[in-house]
Amino acid sequence: MKRLPAEFYNRPTLEVALDLLGCHLIRDSDGIKTGGMIVEVEAYVGENDPACHASRGLTPRNKIMYGSSGFLYVYFTYGNHFMLNVVTEKEGFPAAVLLRGLEPLYNIEVMSARRQTDDYFNISSGPGKLARSLDITTAQNGADLVKGDISLLGPGNVDSDIWASTRIGIGNPGSDKLWRFYACDNPHVSGETRSIKESSRPLADARKNGFSLRQ
DNA sequence: CTCTGGATTAGCT
């Protein structure tokens, strides 16, 4: 595997989201590399996607999504949690992929300590947990993924069937889209993903339906 | 300035 080039990110967001499954996310802080394999993602695509932060236009928070692809968009929510997103598509088009689940692979004990848990399956099985296990906050908002201390390696292979489902934690608008993708047999997917079954389907079926629940 | 609610999590019932 090698570091993904800028061209990888400058493509349709759904394609980038699917290709990110199985890639390795690595964070180098103080000379210690932590990270693992991406097993769950969600796509947020443009101002016409009501679930996307860009649905109400450019704001101070979401401006990084409007820039070139291949950069990290980090934001803070619920008073406690940081969310990691990979900016996609061409400059001026706001879109990103939210990273929601990671299988820890590098310096697992360091990640475990940051999360204050001994449970291997609780280290980075959720978007907020993932950020904390890698020691990433809004200080890393705008980080360049092509160079610098946060990197993505590919191509990836999750060694599991990929399933699609509706996105989690968003309101009714945009809830018909099957824009969440995950490795269905991997135990490091988020808790919500494990509990929701009815709106999930195999990737091939979702694709046939245009990635939508509606006909 | 004030108010509302969130791309979540941990802890309790």
Added chain:
DNA sequence: GCTAATCCAGAGC
């Protein structure tokens, strides 16, 4: 399954 925690972005005035 349910809810408190916790603070900031965005909207409305």
